[in-house]
Amino acid sequence: MHIALLAPLPPEQNGIADYAGHLKLALQKLGVQISTPLAGIGNDPHEAERHVAQIHWQGIDLVHAELGGGRLAEFHALRALRQRFAHLPLTATVHDPERLVWRRASLPWPLSIAGKLPSPLPQVATVLSDPLCLHEERQVARGMTRLVTLTHAGSAALRERMGLAQAQMAVIPHGNLDIAPLPLPPLEPLRLLYFGFIYRGKGIEDLLDALADCISAQPALRERVRLTLAGGSEPEMAFGPSGSYLDELRERIGQLGLSGSIDWQLDLPAEHIAPTIQAHHVMVLPYRESSKLKLLGKLRGTSGALSWAVACGRGAITSDARSFAEEVAHGNGMIFPQGDVNALSQALSTLCANPELARTWADRAASLAKERVWSRTAERFRQLFELACEGDN
Incomplete structure (x- = not known):
């Protein structure tokens, strides 16, 4: 299986990059081939869309993204991929449900004018533009093959807010490194x-x-x-x-x-x-x-x-x-x-x-x-990817 992973990766210093790095290594140990076509572009949504348009995606069985942490590049890449490939299996881990990204890359005119004005006008403009952002998030979410959350509460919230089918949802708890247990220190102090x-x-x-x-x-x-x-x-x-x-x-x-x-x-x-x-x-x-x-x-x-x-x-x-x-x-x-x-x-x-x-x-x-060790967590993802590729929706 050949998967394209859309995510920040180490040495970027944030929790999602760490998560994606561990998942990538664990999947590779299971024999899954991983490509990272957005590596090096940072969090630039326009550059992500350009990469989607220019890259030849032949041989990719499935695209998996990590969404959250205020990043927009992966979201825009998924939207562009679905527009270009109607049947390509797309999955994502949603780290910040009940939304995918919570904000747009830019405010629509004339609200964009408020972005340069003193607070709280930019924040007011963001709230006023939120229905458009929510509409775009729902479009992307409903076109996904599977959406993974780390908890059941997150899954229920995401499904309800995005208007998704239960068959699109999966819960896979946060993976852990396999760390040797160590007894507690003395209880005082x-x-x-x-x-x-x-x-x-x-x-x-x-x-x-x-x-x-x-x-x-x-x-x-x-x-x-x-x-x-x-x-x-x-x-x-x-x-x-x-x-x-x-x-x-x-x-x-x-x-x-x-x-x-x-x-x-x-x-x-x-x-x-x-x-x-x-x-x-x-x-x-x-x-x-x-x-x-x-x-x-x-x-x-x-x-x-x-x-x-x-x-x-x-x-x-x-x-x-x-x-x-x-x-x-x-x-x-x-x-x-x-x-x-x-x-x-x-x-x-x-x-x-x-x-x-x-x-x-x-x-x-x-x-x-x-x-929850990463080896078991990666196996759950591998099984999910196989079902997505089989078209079991």
Whole structure:
């Protein structure tokens, strides 16, 4: 089987590139031939369309794309492919359901004029143009052979919003690296970990406030619990109009009296990710859903960081944003209402009072990790591709 993969790939530094890279390698180990016809064009939708028009697609059995993360090149390539080849099997993993891409490459005239005007006029123009974007997304979605989501909640949301047939849908959970299990560290001090890109909107302030409240209510916890903030701090994400987000976090940590309770591990090399996660007891992901995206739909994706927790055999405390509730519904953690600092503080207090929970969650995560190793995940994709090529719609 010869598949064309449309996706960002390493060394690009984002979660979808990592996902696509692991999937590509795992499929190749199963004997699937993979081509990457859009390699090197970045996220340029017009260049993607030009490549589709110029490339000879003979010998390609199926085209698979990774959609999400604000990228548009793959979406435009799929649209151009369906226009050019009515019967070519097209599949995609949709990382940010209930939509495919959430935005157009450009606003239609006269709304395009607002793009150069002060805020909030560009945002208003985006909302006003959304019916056109949604129409284009539905056209592409309905022309796809299969659409894969990482969770059942994401699948249901995508199917309903795009108006799809059940036969077009498939759920394949996020694949995991096959990481050797490692026992939990001693339960005291309890080591909590935030892992992921560090930028505004991830709810990190909620986590700091909740930890401060927890310690304020039980001062003895100051010596018994530590929090590590680890992950990427790319300048374009960590800096913004209001200055350095990292500096803001450090200032907030000082104001909350947490300076002695926080560790930092920024920009971890890939080989240090698993050892860092396994040096902790529980991952905490306090994400909040974007208030801007709420105007356009419900984001029902999951998290690469959460898949790392599973792969490393560690439980998680997460907000109920996205599809996180489904991901920790296997006995591998607990959820709290997003943005509810008191509820997060109570969850942390519960864990501190019952540290054996970390061991229970870790055992369940380790079992889940065995089911989701990339070799098994790739086999599920291979079977899906075979059905798509057979025309089993």
